[in-house]
Amino acid sequence: GAVVSQHPSRVICKSGTSVKIECRSLDFQATTMFWYRQFPKKSLMLMATSNEGSKATYEQGVEKDKFLINHASLTLSTLTVTSAHPEDSSFYICSAREAGGFGNEQFFGPGTRLTVL
Amino acid sequence: AQRVTQPEKLLSVFKGAPVELKCNYSYSGSPELFWYVQYSRQRLQLLLRHISRESIKGFTADLNKGETSFHLKKPFAQEEDSAMYYCALITPHASGTYKYIFGTGTRLKVLA
Numbered sequence: 001g002a003v004v005s006q007h008p009s010r011v012i013c014k015s016g017t018s019v020k021i022e023c024r025s026l027d028f029q030a031t032t033m034f035w036y037r038q039f040p041k042k043s044l045m046l047m048a049t050s051n052e053g054s055k056a057t058y059e060q061g062v063e064k065d066k067f068l069i070n071h072a073s074l075t076l077s078t079l080t081v082t083s084a085h086p087e088d089s090s091f092y093i094c095s096a097r098e099a100g101g102f103g104n105e106q107f108f109g110p111g112t113r114l115t116v117l
Numbered sequence: 118a119q120r121v122t123q124p125e126k127l128l129s130v131f132k133g134a135p136v137e138l139k140c141n142y143s144y145s146g147s148p149e150l151f152w153y154v155q156y157s158r159q160r161l162q163l164l165l166r167h168i169s170r171e172s173i174k175g176f177t178a179d180l181n182k183g184e185t186s187f188h189l190k191k192p193f194a195q196e197e198d199s200a201m202y203y204c205a206l207i208t209p210h211a212s213g214t215y216k217y218i219f220g221t222g223t224r225l226k227v228l229a
Contacts, residue, residue, distance in 0.1 A: 004160075031214075032214045034216065041126075042221060043219045043221040043222055044161075044203070044217075044219045046216055046217065046218075049210055049214060049216060051214065057210065093160075093161070095161075097214065097215075104149060104207050104215050105163055105166070106217065108153075108160045108161040109160060110160045
């Protein structure tokens with residue numbers, strides 16, 4: 001089946017630094033990748049949708065300059081949390097939709113736990 | 118407004134008992150609904166989708182447009198069914214593709 005990986009799986013950083021999270025589709029091409037944020041005991045909140053080669057579409061309330069998304073190839077999207085602060089601590093999950101795939105299924109990565117001190 | 122509601126945060130049942138995880142949606146168009154499952158320390162994975170009308174791991178879900186529901190059912194729960202279950206609705210997105218709207222999830226605990 002289609003596999004999506006994320007790197008790193010967890011990261012701890014100091015307040016004010018930037019953190020980059022990678023999302024890769026390992027065995028398929030993903031025209032669209034999605035970035036979610038999951039708060040403890042709460043649902044997944046879509047942050048942004050990125051299409052390969054174009055600018056990401058951000059959800060209302062998500063700061064574009066804070067959460068930079070790049071989707072440079074059909075197998076890689078990156079999320080950079082700039083000038084991270086403790087309130088950015090969360091579980092970030094990416095998903096990918098296979099180009100020409102059946103239906104609208106998304107394949108999810110394992111998530112990245114970000115802790116900002 | 119587009120919305121997915123899962124009223125139960127936690128559902129505990131005994132092994133062998135029937136299970137029903139509730140999901141209601143609000144959507145003006147023709148809905149496309151999914152159930153995703155997340156086992157402990159694993160990633161979110163697709164359980165079933167309504168358009169396939171399939172049964173996976175003994176689970177079924179029927180779309181009821183009159184009641185705007187997509188409840189997940191299993192006649193006899195197993196301990197390995199313990200997990201977090203999310204109902205999701207697909208809606209068109211400004212990016213030209215689709216996006217999921219997830220419910221808040223229901224944690225199912227199957228007791229021995």
